[in-house]
Structure formats: C-alpha cells, structure tokens
Amino acid sequence: MKAINDFVAQFNASIPLDTSRIVRNRNRYYLLSKKLKQQVPKAFFYAGAYLGAVKGASFFPSFLLLAMIAERKANKLVIDKKTAWLFICGRDIFKKGILQVNGSRKGNYTLILNEHNECLGFGKILHNIREENDANKVVVKNILDIGDFLRRETRQSSRR
Amino acid sequence: MMSSKQFFVNRYQILGWTYKEVKLKQAIRINTMNASRDTVVSRLESLGIALEKIPFLEDGYWIRKSKFSVGATAEYLLGLYSIQEAAAQIPVTLFTELEDKTVLDACASPGGKTVQLANLMKNRDVIVALELKQRKMFALANQLERSRVTNTAVYNMDAREASKLSMKFDCVLLDVPCSGNYVTDKGWFSKRTIEDVYKNARRQRQILTEAVKVTKDGGEIVYATCSLEPEENELNIDWAIGALNVKVEEINCHGEKGLTNVFGKELDRSIEKCRRIWPDQTQGFFVCKLRKQA
Numbered sequence: 001m002k003a004i005n006d007f008v009a010q011f012n013a014s015i016p017l018d019t020s021r022i023v024r025n026r027n028r029y030y031l032l033s034k035k036l037k038q039q040v041p042k043a044f045f046y047a048g049a050y051l052g053a054v055k056g057a058s059f060f061p062s063f064l065l066l067a068m069i070a071e072r073k074a075n076k077l078v079i080d081k082k083t084a085w086l087f088i089c090g091r092d093i094f095k096k097g098i099l100q101v102n103g104s105r106k107g108n109y110t111l112i113l114n115e116h117n118e119c120l121g122f123g124k125i126l127h128n129i130r131e132e133n134d135a136n137k138v139v140v141k142n143i144l145d146i147g148d149f150l151r152r153e154t155r156q157s158s159r160r
Numbered sequence: 161m162m163s164s165k166q167f168f169v170n171r172y173q174i175l176g177w178t179y180k181e182v183k184l185k186q187a188i189r190i191n192t193m194n195a196s197r198d199t200v201v202s203r204l205e206s207l208g209i210a211l212e213k214i215p216f217l218e219d220g221y222w223i224r225k226s227k228f229s230v231g232a233t234a235e236y237l238l239g240l241y242s243i244q245e246a247a248a249q250i251p252v253t254l255f256t257e258l259e260d261k262t263v264l265d266a267c268a269s270p271g272g273k274t275v276q277l278a279n280l281m282k283n284r285d286v287i288v289a290l291e292l293k294q295r296k297m298f299a300l301a302n303q304l305e306r307s308r309v310t311n312t313a314v315y316n317m318d319a320r321e322a323s324k325l326s327m328k329f330d331c332v333l334l335d336v337p338c339s340g341n342y343v344t345d346k347g348w349f350s351k352r353t354i355e356d357v358y359k360n361a362r363r364q365r366q367i368l369t370e371a372v373k374v375t376k377d378g379g380e381i382v383y384a385t386c387s388l389e390p391e392e393n394e395l396n397i398d399w400a401i402g403a404l405n406v407k408v409e410e411i412n413c414h415g416e417k418g419l420t421n422v423f424g425k426e427l428d429r430s431i432e433k434c435r436r437i438w439p440d441q442t443q444g445f446f447v448c449k450l451r452k453q454a
Contacts, residue, residue, distance in 0.1 A: 039327065045297050150231075
C-alpha cells in the first residue's frame, strides 16, 4: 500500500483507496470490488482493477492506476495530437507540443493527457515548463506510455 | 486418394453447403463502457479509417479501409474498441440478461469475449475467466487492463475443473477450443484430420459436462465454436440434450438454423434453434443457447 501511496504522491496527488479491498498477489496489487472480494477465490492470476507491481524498490503502475490519478487533482500536461502520437511511440515531449500545464516543477512526475483528457502515460519533468522559452527543448521525459501494450505483446511473443 | 480438402468439402456439400473462398473482413467492436459509439466512430473516421456498420451487431463495424493497423491507434490502446471478428461478437449478445449476474467465461483467452461481457455488464458484478494455457495468461490480462475491465477474476485453470472454484454461475460462456475453420487459417485443410475433430468433440463434451455442473438451475449456457464440423456442433448439442440436464433455447441472431439431420442421423428437433453460420460475410461459426433445467 505504501508503494502505491508514495507513487501517487509524486504527482502531487492522493487517491482514496479502500485498503480493505486491495489484494497483493505475488508482487502485484489489485483493487477488488466488494462483490469480487466476497465471491471469488483468492488464488487468481489477475482480478479487478490492476494497480501495479513492485519490483525491487520500484513501483510500476498500471494504466488503470494512472487513469484513476488523472481523475483527481494532480500534475498533468495536455498535449497536441502530433505530440500525443509521438509520445505513444515512446518519444519525449517538446515544449511546443504542450497545450495545457498543471504542475510544472522540474523533477516531478506528470501525467500526460491527450486533447480528449485521456491519460496516455506519465513522464518526468526535466525543466520548469512555464519558465522554459525554447519551444524545441525536450521538457518531459517519457517514462511509460500506452504503446507499452504493443511492446508487451512483442516481448511476450519473443519469449515463447 | 482423396485429399483432406476434398474430404471436408464433400462433407459440407452433404450438409447442404457449397464450399467457397471467403476473404475475411477485419471487424471491431466498440467498448461502450469506455466511450459512446458515435464518439469512437467519429474519432476513427477522422483518422481516415472507413467503417461499415455490421447489420446484425449493435456495436460491431467492419473496417472498409485503413492506411494503418487498427491495432495501433491511441483509441485502441485506450480500450475504446476491440478487434473482434464479426461472428465472434455474436455469442455474448445471446444471454437474456447479464446485469446483476455472476458469469463464467470458461475458455477466455485472448479475452475479446470477456471484455464484451464486461461491457454488457457495465463493468459491474462478477465475471470469472478461465484459461488453461499459462502462456496465454499475460495476453488475457493485458487485454483486460487495456480495455479497463475491473469486474473480472482470471484463473489459470482447465474449464473441465471449474467446479474446483466452488462457485455457481447464472450465465456460462463456452467458447470452446475447436478445430477452427479454413477462413481464419489458410493452411487449415492440410493441417486438420477428422481424428482432430473427434478429439476436440470429446473434449468439448467434457467441458459442457463441467459447465452444467457449475451453472445454477435455470441458468444459461451459451456454447460456441468456430468449427464447421457437426461433431463439434449439432452432434455435441444433441448429446448434451440427452446426457445433461439442459434444453435448447430460442435465439434470434445472424445465421441459419442448426442441422437436424447430420449424415443421415436424425437429431433432436430443438437443435434447429441453434445457429450455424457458413462462411460468407464472416468466418464459419456455430452458436447455441442452453438452459439448465431445475
């Protein structure tokens, strides 16, 4: 639970998670609905809303958790269509692709949203965005984006 | 000696259908729990993807034209739609009611129908999804995460052991492992033998038997295959009517009536309530709804 809260705090956010419904299964955390918690046996492979996994000292969030944070007050950037596409392809974000800024301090994590306010992933702020004058400067480093769903498939099929 | 292709094509002819080559159209299904139909259609059209509404499905569209893979758009990665063949979208729509139900998806991977179930259940209540093959588990989990499904528990378990869960279900989806058909597998005729068909039919009967055990009295079982072979379809249902405590229910969907005479054998008349889809606009498919008797 601490791993999740600490991760969420890096976006200057907090989300009210009912700890009684969070289940840790190996290194993965899941948030189960009341019905799931009551009805299904514990030995599942995956259940409810997958929140993320702990590996060593790091927490790797799920996209469901990122979407949950995005519904709250948190560091967020809204980016334009072209930048959104490049971000999904794993690229970093230039200042010129940013349409809206909410939380811009260097070193913080920020959620990356498209023009429809859908969360595409998150990144690390490399420069104070509001103060940066160079439009062609990379201001956010891509940490995780939804293109990862495709990369996972490639990784998993190459392991077989 | 007769080729494998000739053998199967002759069988289809005896069953009343003439073999033809079919070019499968790619189809998508909109996940209306994540976005409205109109929103998704207009976003895809703005990307230059030409869609055609599938007349027999509420949320299904064929891809008429696209310059890029529909499996690599932001909308797909955000779970606004799934890629799912048109006939494969039918089984889940056949349950009378899914809200407030506990549902078993007994052979779940890769998860397209699990997501469709969650969608029709508005992501509420409970789905239990089983998958036997360990290597398919991550793909199933990825599909659920991408589509933002939160009402499902997934188990690495053989559908033939579903009673080990100690649960009873209102609705059971049996999209059973089958021999497939030549439309989705170009090398089908050279790979398949009638022995494969018999082997799959035996396993399907075992899955059906277990499914009936874990279904509540009065509960519904939707049985589906993408096989054209009657041993895996009408003959299995005919067997189930006699051996298990089930009756065939009326369904209203795309497809022809189930066969009630297979290679000279007369089957239970209620089997005409099943639907057999010969390849044409879609791949080959068979679907049937059973109700467990009290």
